Amino acid sequence: MDAFTVLFDPLLFYLSLSMIVAYAALCGLSVAIFFRRRRRLLLLLACAFLILMVVEIGSFYFEPPTLDWSYYYLVANFGWLKFSLDYMKFAQQEFWLIFQSLNFLAIAVFGVAMLLAGKNRGELSKEGKK
Amino acid sequence: MSFLFDVASVLMIASGCGYILLAGVAFFSYKQSGSKALLIFLGAFITLFFMNLYGGVAGAYHPFDGNLLGYLFGGFTFNVLSTNITVTLLADITVKNMFVFETTGVIAIILFMIALYKA
Numbered sequence: 001m002d003a004f005t006v007l008f009d010p011l012l013f014y015l016s017l018s019m020i021v022a023y024a025a026l027c028g029l030s031v032a033i034f035f036r037r038r039r040r041l042l043l044l045l046a047c048a049f050l051i052l053m054v055v056e057i058g059s060f061y062f063e064p065p066t067l068d069w070s071y072y073y074l075v076a077n078f079g080w081l082k083f084s085l086d087y088m089k090f091a092q093q094e095f096w097l098i099f100q101s102l103n104f105l106a107i108a109v110f111g112v113a114m115l116l117a118g119k120n121r122g123e124l125s126k127e128g129k130k
Numbered sequence: 131m132s133f134l135f136d137v138a139s140v141l142m143i144a145s146g147c148g149y150i151l152l153a154g155v156a157f158f159s160y161k162q163s164g165s166k167a168l169l170i171f172l173g174a175f176i177t178l179f180f181m182n183l184y185g186g187v188a189g190a191y192h193p194f195d196g197n198l199l200g201y202l203f204g205g206f207t208f209n210v211l212s213t214n215i216t217v218t219l220l221a222d223i224t225v226k227n228m229f230v231f232e233t234t235g236v237i238a239i240i241l242f243m244i245a246l247y248k249a
Contacts, residue, residue: 009225015232022239029246042249049242097138103145103182110175111155117168118159 016060023053041120044113051106058099062092139190146182149175167248174241181234188227 030046075082153175160168
């Protein structure tokens, strides 16, 4: 196994993929419960799970190095390619960072949802039902 | 062996800190409302904290010092033996770290599912 194939390891590939599907399922589940219970809190939770799903998709797509070890080979042999290769490498990292920073948005939405759950005294639980 | 905290590692640790703050908010809400589902949400947020912390620290960890990597990358002589050993070790460490990272994420998702079910 070399570094290029690390992120195409089948176990990691399917774990990442299952996380994306699971976040989508959580989002769908929250929306489904919202239609039954009509609690705004559930919409906020669905929104947070949707953001986390987008973060996972971003990690899944932009984490594997597009060039990896071949970058060093190409730079060593074709120096004139360095500018465009660096541009490509940094653009990939920037995109990864942009997607990861969406975690803070998810934290904010979750925070509002949690505050709402505390404020409405058991809205999330059965004892909150009338 | 060294640690190199780049932007990506710091960002992951910072989002981990955000999740631990969120766990605090969930605990505060639990104290107010007494809902058991909020306790499971708290558990999920703590798991996400550990996931991001692990990802950040493991991403910053370099099992070989910069000189060896610099030597390998700088000249690109493709010394087959040393390059293969280094690449294989790095790849193995990355796979193991990423497996722990992803598995922690899956645990958090399972906790979220239980919390939603309880709610």
